[in-house]
Structures are given as C-alpha cells and as structure tokens.
Amino acid sequence: MLSALRNAARRVTDRDARSAATVQPRARWFSRDEAIMGTAIRVELWGDDRDEAEAAIDAVIAEMHRIDAAMSPYKHDSELSRINREAGQRPVAVSAELFDLIARSIAFSELSRGAFDISYAAVGHLYDYRRGLRPNESQLAAARELVGYRGLQLDRAHRTLRFAQPGMRIDLGGFAKGHAVDNGAAILARHGVRHAVVAAGGDSRLLGDRCGRPWTIGVRDPRNEGEVVALLPLQDVAVSTSGDYERYFDDAQGRCHHLIDPRTGRSPSAVHSVTVIAPDGLTSEALSKTVFVLGVQEGLRIVESVPGADAVVVDAAGQLHYSAGLLQGGPGQTAPQ
Secondary structure, rough: OOHHHHHHHHHOOHHHHHHHHHHHHOOOEEEEEEEEOOOOEEEEEEEEOOOHHHHHHHHHHHHHHHHHHHHHOOOOOOOOHHHHHHOOOOOOOOOOOOOHHHHHHHHHHHOOOOOHHHHHHHHHHHOOOOOOOOOOHHHHHHHHHHHOOOHHHEEEOOOOOEOOOOOOOOOOOHHHHHHHHHHHHHHHHHHHOOOEEEOOOOOOEEOOOOOOOOEEEEEEEEOOOOOOOEEEEEEEEEEEEEEEEOOOOEEEOEEEEOOOOOOOOOOOOOOOEEEEEEEHHHHHHHHHHHHHHHHHHHHHHOOOOOOEEEEEEEEEOOOOOOHHHHHOOOOOOOEEE
C-alpha cells in the first residue's frame, strides 16, 4: 500500500505542476521518509517555505517517535509494556491518551463481535514470522483462553485498566499507527498545511487534495508486487490496508500471516487484502482488520453500517468486492477506476 501511495503521490503531470505554480510561484512538494514504529513512515506536503515545511515535518516525526515510545510492546519501558506486566495483578493507572484508545478499541470489538480485539496479543506473540514458527495445538488452546476484550476492565473514574486474568496482554499494532497518522495530519493542519499525506505502513491520512486534483491511491495486487488492481481518487480521508503479503511464511499448513483472528488464534484465508476508507485512521484501521477476519459478506455489512466508511476487498480467488458507497462515489472519493 505504501509503495503504491508513494507512486500515486508523485504522479503529477506537467499541466498540474504549471497550474499549481501559477497559484503559488514558490510552492513545491516537501517530503521525508523514516523508519519508526517498526514500519516505513512518509510525510509529504505542499508548501511555499522550506523552513516552515521542514518544521512541520519535524513535528510529525517527533509525534511518531513519542507514540512509539509510549505504545510499543517491544520497548520494555513503554507504557503499554508496563500495562502488560502489571495489569494481570492489579489495576494500573493509564494515561488519558492510551485509556481513550483502549476504550475505542473495545467499541470496535463490540461492533465486530470480537473480530477486532487488541487482546489477541496473547496468541499473536507465539508466532515467529522470521523463523517460520507457529504455536502447537496445546499452546494455541492455552493462549486462546487469555484472549477476549471483555477481560479488559477499564475504570473510567480512576482511569485504570485491569486484566481479568494473569497472562492477558494487549497490542495496539496498526491501531496505534492509525492514531499516529491522525495526529500527524492534525499537526500539519495546525502548521497551516492544506495538502499533505502522512503514512505509516498500511495506514495513511490524506489532508486536502493534491492541489486541485484528488490523491490517487492504488490498491495493490496481493499476489503480484508492483501491480495494482484498483485506483481510488481520494481526498481528506484516512486509508488503511490489511494484507496477507506483508509479514508471513508458507509451510505445509498454508500461509501463516500476521493478521490473526482473535477468536481462533489462526490466520484467516478467505481474503488476501482489504482496503478501507474512513474519516479517521482509527476507524479505517479497525475496519480493515475486521473485514479481513470476517470475510467479504459480513465484513462489508459492518463497513456499510459505519458513516463515511467504504472498502475494497480482494478475496482468495482474486475477485474484487466494493462496498456500496464506494461504487456510488461516497464521501471523499469517486467511483474506483
């Protein structure tokens, strides 16, 4: 998704460039790529002052580092790691930001009836995609007993979180990235930026349009890197893609990828990729995971129940499926090409 986004973001014709230059003679695109939160980060914006543009990008990058430091399950001193160590024994005080994110994740868990669930981490950490290792049946059965969003006991009055049983753990994963791109776009807006994209792996937030024309987002062919199966003209929306081609290994049991069904502890196989468009990155990220787990019919039904949300699904046979709103040209987009 990110590579397609980069290519689409750079695809400006000479006519478009001349038109933009007529309006703002000194303006041009500024961009930066970094590796943060375990993924590729890209910030690209339109501005007419280099120092102001670089300062705006610096602020976004600093925010990405801040969120990573607080919410990474791989950093021993992160707030999330502290929760995972202590919340099984007692209520743990949680920052307002993380408390609200956990509360929103639970709302998506309820909407999806458990297909989206940050407590999947009790199972998820048993997989080693670099070494090609998956848990055995007994390990999987024991870990599944520790998964369940209803066991995340939030106390709003005291702003604490307690796990219903020791051994539970949480991982915000892409949900934190959706939060990061939302915050990044808000920072750019406060800096006076009107046209930009902030991307973190498969999650992107588009600010405005691409100077008079939509951003063109490509939906990658899940089985042919570098190829796209659909082009989406978009503006002022968030976009998230979940695919089985990012972190995976193939063995005698089939493809094992990082998108885990919290209810089974296994990798779903009914679809290859899901791209969701929504008003914010938290919604697009949660819905992309939901559709991937539930499959085309039930997943699109949930997407179509959320205002401003749409989806493109590539199923296991390579067939494309679109939500009704996207086909009709819903908010932030026109019909796919």
